[in-house]
Amino acid sequence: MTALxxxxxxxxxxxxxxxxGSIMGLGGGIIxxxxxxxxxxxxxxxxxxxxxxSVIATSSGAASSYVADxxxxxxxxxxxxxxxxxxxxxxxxLAGLVPTRGLYLLFGxxxxxxxxxxFQRRQxxxxxxxxxxxxxxxxxxxxxxxxxxxxxxxxxxxxxALPALATMYGAGIASGLLGIxxxxxxxxxxxxxxxxxxxxxxxxxxxxxxxxxxxxAGVYFARGDVNPLLAGPxxxxxxxxxxxxxxxxxxxxxxxxxxxxxxxxxxxxxxMLLRGIxx
Amino acid sequence: MISLSTHSQSATRGIAGGQARANRxxxxxxxxxxxxxxxxxxxSAAVVAVGVVLLLVTGSxxxxxxxxxxxxxxxxxxxxxTGPREAIRGLVPPQPYSIIALxxxxxxxTPIVRVAASMVVFLRDRDRAYTVITFxxxxxLTVSFFLGAGAH
Numbered sequence: 001m002t003a004l005x006x007x008x009x010x011x012x013x014x015x016x017x018x019x020x021g022s023i024m025g026l027g028g029g030i031i032x033x034x035x036x037x038x039x040x041x042x043x044x045x046x047x048x049x050x051x052x053x054s055v056i057a058t059s060s061g062a063a064s065s066y067v068a069d070x071x072x073x074x075x076x077x078x079x080x081x082x083x084x085x086x087x088x089x090x091x092x093x094l095a096g097l098v099p100t101r102g103l104y105l106l107f108g109x110x111x112x113x114x115x116x117x118x119f120q121r122r123q124x125x126x127x128x129x130x131x132x133x134x135x136x137x138x139x140x141x142x143x144x145x146x147x148x149x150x151x152x153x154x155x156x157x158x159x160x161a162l163p164a165l166a167t168m169y170g171a172g173i174a175s176g177l178l179g180i181x182x183x184x185x186x187x188x189x190x191x192x193x194x195x196x197x198x199x200x201x202x203x204x205x206x207x208x209x210x211x212x213x214x215x216x217a218g219v220y221f222a223r224g225d226v227n228p229l230l231a232g233p234x235x236x237x238x239x240x241x242x243x244x245x246x247x248x249x250x251x252x253x254x255x256x257x258x259x260x261x262x263x264x265x266x267x268x269x270x271x272m273l274l275r276g277i278x279x
Numbered sequence: 280m281i282s283l284s285t286h287s288q289s290a291t292r293g294i295a296g297g298q299a300r301a302n303r304x305x306x307x308x309x310x311x312x313x314x315x316x317x318x319x320x321x322x323s324a325a326v327v328a329v330g331v332v333l334l335l336v337t338g339s340x341x342x343x344x345x346x347x348x349x350x351x352x353x354x355x356x357x358x359x360x361t362g363p364r365e366a367i368r369g370l371v372p373p374q375p376y377s378i379i380a381l382x383x384x385x386x387x388x389t390p391i392v393r394v395a396a397s398m399v400v401f402l403r404d405r406d407r408a409y410t411v412i413t414f415x416x417x418x419x420l421t422v423s424f425f426l427g428a429g430a431h
Binding site: 002003004005006007009040041042046053056057059060061063064065067068070074075078079081082085086088089092138139210211213214215216217218219221226227228229230231232233235236239 | 308309310312313314316317319320323324327328330331334335338340345347351352353354356366376377379380382383384386387388389390391393394397408409412413415416419420422423424
């Protein structure tokens with residue numbers, strides 16, 4: 001009986017994480033990790049191991065729909081993956097060499113600024129006409145999708161591919177050094193810099209986070225941090241939540257997604273600032 | 280140009296990013312990647328689910344009984360498997376613990392297979408820039424894997 005309750009509890013909470021994560025383009029670690037450590041009392045190592053599995057489950061679970069619906073921009077995703085993966089490796093190499101306290105403060109402030117700039121654009125449904133730079137045009141970074149909320153086909157073009165790649169590299173370093181998910185930075189770079197529609201930004205971020213997480217999952221597995229008793233039910237819950245999330249997201253408006261993103265940003269920002277202040 | 284809003288959704292799905300070239304291909308990259316992700320998820324979820332159900336039915340991980348301390352929801356977790364071989368050593372005869380671990384490994388492999396498959400498709404489509412990009416991502420993935428494995 002207790003065993004059933006334990007499994008159902010994990011599946012339910014992970015389901016919520018998968019639902020929110022798949023809609024917002026995040027991994028869901030901000031829900032899974034506090035629940036496991038604070039509510040269940042799981043050691044942080046095992047919580048991180050389960051969380052990395054939940055990121056992969058959120059990504060693959062929703063991405064099959066997003067890719068089929070053409071919401072994911074595969075080219076943008078694969079191009080930016082260059083930055084996130086090399087950044088993650090750099091971050092892993094730098095770990096222990098760089099004081100993280102200042103970085104927490106820096107990224108906390110950066111996220112607060114991003115939340116403010118999202119707030120300013122809260123009414124913007126679509127980015128409007130974008131004149132891509134030469135490099136973005138050469139990489140053919142554009143796309144089309146059918147927007148179910150607006151009831152029309154949307155075609156868009158991306159710009160600022162190189163600055164976005166550099167941002168992804170920085171975000172990769174940060175996630176490697178600070179152990180935070182980089183989904184937030186991916187969404188921000190695609191929405192703010194590349195000027196993709198918000199839906200395309202979260203769907204493409206969702207697509208990318210799986211690869212970044214898979215790279216480090218091998219390490220967690222080798223260390224014995226992926227405990228099947230925890231990570232198994234978590235994976236099932238997240239996969240279910242992500243399926244539902246993928247169906248919901250296509251019907252949501254870009255403005256809704258952007259507004260919903262702001263409180264999440266602020267939550268992560270405050271958490272990082274606190275860590276920076278406490279040292 | 281594609282005419283706006285007259286398509287039904289299923290019809291618009293067939294148009295790959297507005298590229299006329301992709302129209303003629305029976306399997307464009309979106310279709311292939313979507314299929315890989317769908318099947319990767321279905322298979323790994325099924326394997327994990329079998330393991331979890333078996334765990335609940337038998338009340339044992341197959342290596343140790345599930346022990347709950349009264350008043351706590353978290354069972355005694357024991358040690359996680361260290362490495363793939365350790366994880367699946369209990370597959371014959373099947374232990375719930377190893378079945379779940381196998382499902383999780385399939386889940387972790389899915390995005391990596393996805394990158395490798397997209398490289399092959401870009402290569403097939405003679406898309407040089409993206410063949411190189413996906414190849415580099417694969418290299419970095421491999422490097423990061425070994426870096427982490429060596430660091431501990």
